[in-house]
Amino acid sequence: MERITATYYIETPLDLEKSALVLAGEQSSGTFIAVPGETEELKARFAARVESIEKLESSTEPSIPSVKLKPGIYQRAIIKVSWSIENFGYNLPVLISTLQGNLYELTQFTGLKLMDIDFPDSYANVFKGPQFGISGCRKLTNVEGRPLIGTIIKPSIGMSPEQTAELVKTLVEAGIDFIKDDELLGSSANSPFDKRVDAIMNVINAHADKTGKKVMYAFNLSDEIDQMQRNYEKIVKSGGTSAMISLNSVGLAGVKKICDNRELAIHGHRNGWGMINRHPLLGIEFPAYQKLWRLAGVDQIHVNGIQNKFWESDDSVVTSIESCLKPFLRGFSVLPVVSSGQWGGQAVETYRRTKTVDLLYMAGGGIMAHPSGPAGGVIALQQAWQGAVDGLSVEDTAKKYSEFNQSVSVFGKK
Amino acid sequence: MERITATYYIETPLDLEKSALVLAGEQSSGTFIAVPGETEELKARFAARVESIEKLESSTEPSIPSVKLKPGIYQRAIIKVSWSIENFGYNLPVLISTLQGNLYELTQFTGLKLMDIDFPDSYANVFKGPQFGISGCRKLTNVEGRPLIGTIIKPSIGMSPEQTAELVKTLVEAGIDFIKDDELLGSSANSPFDKRVDAIMNVINAHADKTGKKVMYAFNLSDEIDQMQRNYEKIVKSGGTSAMISLNSVGLAGVKKICDNRELAIHGHRNGWGMINRHPLLGIEFPAYQKLWRLAGVDQIHVNGIQNKFWESDDSVVTSIESCLKPFLRGFSVLPVVSSGQWGGQAVETYRRTKTVDLLYMAGGGIMAHPSGPAGGVIALQQAWQGAVDGLSVEDTAKKYSEFNQSVSVFGKK
Numbered sequence: 042m043e044r045i046t047a048t049y050y051i052e053t054p055l056d057l058e059k060s061a062l063v064l065a066g067e068q069s070s071g072t073f074i075a076v077p078g079e080t081e082e083l084k085a086r087f088a089a090r091v092e093s094i095e096k097l098e099s100s101t102e103p104s105i106p107s108v109k110l111k112p113g114i115y116q117r118a119i120i121k122v123s124w125s126i127e128n129f130g131y132n133l134p135v136l137i138s139t140l141q142g143n144l145y146e147l148t149q150f151t152g153l154k155l156m157d158i159d160f161p162d163s164y165a166n167v168f169k170g171p172q173f174g175i176s177g178c179r180k181l182t183n184v185e186g187r188p189l190i191g192t193i194i195k196p197s198i199g200m201s202p203e204q205t206a207e208l209v210k211t212l213v214e215a216g217i218d219f220i221k222d223d224e225l226l227g228s229s230a231n232s233p234f235d236k237r238v239d240a241i242m243n244v245i246n247a248h249a250d251k252t253g254k255k256v257m258y259a260f261n262l263s264d265e266i267d268q269m270q271r272n273y274e275k276i277v278k279s280g281g282t283s284a285m286i287s288l289n290s291v292g293l294a295g296v297k298k299i300c301d302n303r304e305l306a307i308h309g310h311r312n313g314w315g316m317i318n319r320h321p322l323l324g325i326e327f328p329a330y331q332k333l334w335r336l337a338g339v340d341q342i343h344v345n346g347i348q349n350k351f352w353e354s355d356d357s358v359v360t361s362i363e364s365c366l367k368p369f370l371r372g373f374s375v376l377p378v379v380s381s382g383q384w385g386g387q388a389v390e391t392y393r394r395t396k397t398v399d400l401l402y403m404a405g406g407g408i409m410a411h412p413s414g415p416a417g418g419v420i421a422l423q424q425a426w427q428g429a430v431d432g433l434s435v436e437d438t439a440k441k442y443s444e445f446n447q448s449v450s451v452f453g454k455k
Numbered sequence: 456m457e458r459i460t461a462t463y464y465i466e467t468p469l470d471l472e473k474s475a476l477v478l479a480g481e482q483s484s485g486t487f488i489a490v491p492g493e494t495e496e497l498k499a500r501f502a503a504r505v506e507s508i509e510k511l512e513s514s515t516e517p518s519i520p521s522v523k524l525k526p527g528i529y530q531r532a533i534i535k536v537s538w539s540i541e542n543f544g545y546n547l548p549v550l551i552s553t554l555q556g557n558l559y560e561l562t563q564f565t566g567l568k569l570m571d572i573d574f575p576d577s578y579a580n581v582f583k584g585p586q587f588g589i590s591g592c593r594k595l596t597n598v599e600g601r602p603l604i605g606t607i608i609k610p611s612i613g614m615s616p617e618q619t620a621e622l623v624k625t626l627v628e629a630g631i632d633f634i635k636d637d638e639l640l641g642s643s644a645n646s647p648f649d650k651r652v653d654a655i656m657n658v659i660n661a662h663a664d665k666t667g668k669k670v671m672y673a674f675n676l677s678d679e680i681d682q683m684q685r686n687y688e689k690i691v692k693s694g695g696t697s698a699m700i701s702l703n704s705v706g707l708a709g710v711k712k713i714c715d716n717r718e719l720a721i722h723g724h725r726n727g728w729g730m731i732n733r734h735p736l737l738g739i740e741f742p743a744y745q746k747l748w749r750l751a752g753v754d755q756i757h758v759n760g761i762q763n764k765f766w767e768s769d770d771s772v773v774t775s776i777e778s779c780l781k782p783f784l785r786g787f788s789v790l791p792v793v794s795s796g797q798w799g800g801q802a803v804e805t806y807r808r809t810k811t812v813d814l815l816y817m818a819g820g821g822i823m824a825h826p827s828g829p830a831g832g833v834i835a836l837q838q839a840w841q842g843a844v845d846g847l848s849v850e851d852t853a854k855k856y857s858e859f860n861q862s863v864s865v866f867g868k869k
Contacts (some may be wrong), residue, residue: 070612083614128644145727146733225482227544230541263549310552323734
């Protein structure tokens with residue numbers, strides 16, 4: 042019988058093997074006292090199994106304060122635990138409750154993070170994965186050989202549909218590939234969803250008619266299920282090609298339901314991510330997280346960016362990009378979305394470390410506040426990536442390209 | 456215009472007021488550089504506002520390790536931030552992205568926890584809240600004046616529908632009020648959902664026909680949206696009165712969609728809670744969390760238990776119970792579910808600290824492993840609560856009631 046294997050980074054003041062067994066027991070057949078009906082045969086079939094324990098460093102302080110433990114040595118380890126797929130079949134919410142449920146409550150651990158999940162092949166027969174992924178998003182935007190260049194409408198909230206459409210007009214004429222709503226904007230008092238779609242798609246469709254290039258706009262349809270379905274249909278009817286969902290706020294069942302329509306490229310925004318990842322020994326790491334959303338059918342997913350304005354390290358961002366680009370099951374291609382304080386200056390380092398142009402590269406002020414205007418900003422970003430791929434340094438790219446040189450002089454000083 | 460106010464517990468190495476303003480800016484109109492279109496009028500209408508800052512203790516170590524900050528003093532504070540409801544209206548996912556989104560990513564904070572949310576009155580006109588709540592669950596189970604006594608089917612996973620129904624038969628004859636699936640069991644290889652519902656409801660309906668008491672069984676319907684709807688209808692058609700959802704695994708949009716059917720009492724299981732709450736300065740506290748699920752329409756929600764087997768302190772459990780019992784908007788009554796290592800011995804302390812019997816009090820081994828069998832276990836729990844309400848100590852309750860005395864002799868030694 043196929044098994045699913047989860048890799049955890051744990052910390053415990055107790056015996057390593059014993060605490061791993063507690064985890065496995067709690068997440069398959071545990072209770073605090075033996076009860077009738079728990080036969081050896083049932084245990085063998087449905088019990089979780091500790092596959093391996095790799096002892097790592099230890100600490101004299103617990104990673105997470107615990108009132109219930111006496112002072113001691115806190116031993117860290119990587120452990121692998123497996124479950125028969127007979128336990129939950131292809132039910133993702135129950136799988137999550139098993140791999141990420143009550144185990145975080147166990148007093149036996151002063152740290153626990155889900156690092157990765159290995160799914161058996163049969164998952165590829167049940168889940169369709171992303172409908173568009175990298176090649177689909179490239180086809181929809183007609184961009185090959187370089188990252189898609191994107192931006193976010195700012196201010197996040199407050200502009201009318203007409204003001205937003207004006208900004209979109211500026212951006213599409215500037216040569217942008219992709220634009221998105223901010224995650225803070227759904228349907229606000231002065232920017233109702235339908236009116237915003239109408240105003241923006243008028244601009245995008247007219248530009249496509251004239252130039253043959255349809256800019257991808259990810260409208261934020263995050264809401265309750267029925268309203269998301271109505272929003273989705275509105276985008277499709279209006280000729281849009283993408284919708285954005287705040288993954289953590291909507292939740293897995295809702296996201297899967299929307300992805301199942303399979304007509305729009307789904308832009309997965311991971312806001313709330315810091316809450317479940319920021320602590321080094323609590324929550325979930327991106328390699329595990331992104332697999333769940335690829336199973337749900339998300340086409341694009343946020344990975345933060347090199348030298349970002351947030352707390353995340355460059356190493357973590359690189360690992361995230363690599364995990365997206367690694368084939369999963371039948372491929373399940375997903376486009377990594379790079380953003381946060383990006384202006385082009387990070388292209389060289391991003392390419393040096395990931396050796397890929399299969400990215401949606403998002404810049405905000407880096408485009409809108411460019412000295413030559415948004416068109417200069419978009420060109421500068423394309424130049425930055427050309428320089429990066431050609432192996433040039435930031436300085437040499439700036440010498441070669443005037444628009445990027447302007448970016449360096451404005452944004453490089455920060 | 457009505458505003459929503461969030462209370463955060465924060466920690467920062469920077470100026471308190473400045474970091475609070477960064478949070479407000481990031482979660483309404485922030486970007487890393489000023490952009491055209493951001494007028495003062497828009498800011499005034501849509502910008503988040505820092506309402507108050509209450510300085511607390513400081514620390515020389517950051518609560519969450521940060522690679523991007525130099526050593527310093529980490530100042531803690533309670534801050535209140537408000538948003539106009541014009542920003543998101545009654546869209547819960549966008550509200551969550553605003554109150555719990557990218558703010559956890561800010562380098563300015565080495566700790567950030569959402570403590571509570573104040574909703575304006577108009578939310579009561581838009582959301583229906585729980586359909587059953589405390590009084591509805593009491594009516595469905597015909598229990599007044601004491602906690603509902605419940606248990607969980609163990610082993611969590613592995614038993615066939617027939618074996619489970621046998622156990623249910625034992626439990627309903629023992630006088631139990633409530634039984635639930637384990638959150639690890641949805642539809643497994645040897646316990647398909649529909650077959651389990653048939654087998655169990657046969658027992659429960661027959662017992663109800665004979666005695667007039669219909670035991671509430673919370674079938675775990677957690678799955679994708681369409682399957683959850685089918686599972687829901689199956690329960691309704693079979694005469695069931697309740698369904699369980701793993702709140703965090705399914706997500707808000709999916710849970711709301713199921714609650715909106717309003718025919719079954721929804722048992723909200725919070726597995727995964729440790730991931731978003733266990734660190735004292737990261738995530739969300741229960742008073743904020745439970746409001747979101749009451750808005751969604753959840754009728755029962757887990758609060759852990761006094762002297763539980765998990766990491767959570769008794770103080771935190773008491774705060775959780777109190778927050779559930781506090782009226783919210785039009786009341787939005789929700790029944791707190793007490794569980795984890797409970798056997799009756801904790802009734803005295805639970806009542807002493809909360810002065811309520813409006814609880815669903817869950818015991819596992821405390822019922823099944825009782826020396827006089829499950830009937831003795833159920834009676835012992837009722838006796839424990841009678842003693843607690845009468846102001847008796849554990850010892851005096853044990854002297855007065857023989858079944859509870861047996862519980863003390865077996866479970867009180869642990």
